[in-house]
Amino acid sequence: MIERLQKFRENLKNLNLDGVLISNSENSRYLSGFSGSSGVLLISADTAAIITDFRYWEQVSQEVKDFQLYKQGPNLWQSIVALVQKLHWTKIGFEAATLTYQDYQTFCNLVPKNVQLIPQNNLVEHQRWVKDTAEIALLSTAEQITDRAFAETLPIIKPGIKEREIALEFDHQLRLQGAEGNSFTTIVVSGARSALPHGEASDKKVAVGDLVTIDGGALFQGYHADMTRTVVVGKGSEEQKRLYQVVLQAQELALQSLKAGLIGFEVDKIARDFLSQHGYGGDKFGHGLGHSVGLNIHESPRLAVTEQNPIPAGAVITVEPGVYIPGWGGVRIEDLVVVKLDGIRNLTASPKKELIEL
Structure with a gap:
């Protein structure tokens, strides 16, 4: 101190x-x-x-x-x-x-x-903006708790369960894994409702073929984790799998490019341009690519079209592209990373290489 x-x-x-x-x-x-x-x-x-x-x-x-x-x-x-x-x-x-x-x-x-x-x-x-070693350790622990809670929640996601019940289980698992609370109200949206970027968990029952997006995080000693994964109940359709891979590739491009000194809008543009090239531009990706976290869940600097500041080494920031199609659904994938001079260290370990089929 x-x-x-x-x-x-x-x-x-x-x-x-x-x-x-x-x-x-x-x-x-x-x-x-x-x-x-x-x-x-x-x-x-x-x-x-x-x-x-x-x-x-x-x-x-x-x-x-x-x-x-x-x-x-x-x-x-x-x-x-x-x-x-x-x-x-x-x-x-x-x-x-x-x-x-x-x-x-x-x-x-x-x-x-x-x-x-x-x-x-x-x-x-x-x-x-720049986290010290003690802060990064706390954020890393918070994200590890979030990863474990997500893994423990996946088995209950079956046809007929309500979004609220999934959110409740995730919150319960956060506490069991060591969190003092939630970083924010857990988002669980399914089916066509997965097109709501910040939709609240509802009484809607999950059905076979639904995409389910879970966005949440552990609060640990005052520090906030943040992670999003999208899964599918049953077998995913070709369209769902294709969209998932496009969003994943957009995220990977941004992650591979992100390093200290880049301006926030430059990193956002990498993912945004890729999504546009694949037909998912404009309102289909209407939020920023990421935000810093720490003692608040939303901090600066950000990865956004309006961010003119360079991202410093030591920033801990989310990278979370998403595509949202009203009436159909959406996909968002979010990792939490530490920015370094030569790249990043990813604090998120939850699987994402393929659309998880439950």
Whole structure:
């Protein structure tokens, strides 16, 4: 944790601020190790403090080693202002995307007139683009749990089972395999509903010949896994197998090309152009190729037509092309990879070489 804090302080030097408030819970956890849901960090060149309330006092004492601990009084913002005054801060940065307008007004009304509150964007998020060794280890474990849960779920996918029941079993297996929860609500869509990229699991019963797409992930020590596989119940048709192989080839081309330094839209274009060449362009692939993951399920940088940033070494990112045909169905294949200078390390081990027939 101390290395993350030191790097953050280096990034603060050019902002002309006395200190910053970190109220985003994921950013707070990243810098301090505190996993509670209520706490604010105050950081400057020579200060690292955390304020939290009675509910989390024992927890913060166990989790946080490099910050001074302050117990919140009856009002959080009064406690923060008291510490700010003690520190003699007059130029204070805050996370514009996290602090609510109501809390901002409260803070403004409490601080002296000479104190400036200066909004900041992506104070910590940009640093989080590159995962350190400890983060990659946690993400790898989360993806391994996801792989095992998927393998244990496959045997129950039979004609007559409901999508909701498949999702429930997958969620149950995530917990049995060691997850603390889900990265997000598990997606299970079948038959024509597999054309819904983010469709919710329903009471629809799986039928022979249905494509079934499962998209889910384990949450492990705050870090999010993400993986998608599409299978078929019974024997797959030639059309289903062909579409699956086209999507797989698009993914493999992107995976083979991805390395540090490439711009996000360049990687997206590789898969998108391949799908277009095979008749699956336009609205048939309407989402981005991938997104980074970490303490949030969707992080930057992304693999998307709008992404102008280069992908750094150490980014952990999904590669998930999909084709969706309304009224017929769809296929998506998603792996989670670590970006390296000379390529990638794939964290996902679930089989994908051929359309799995159940």
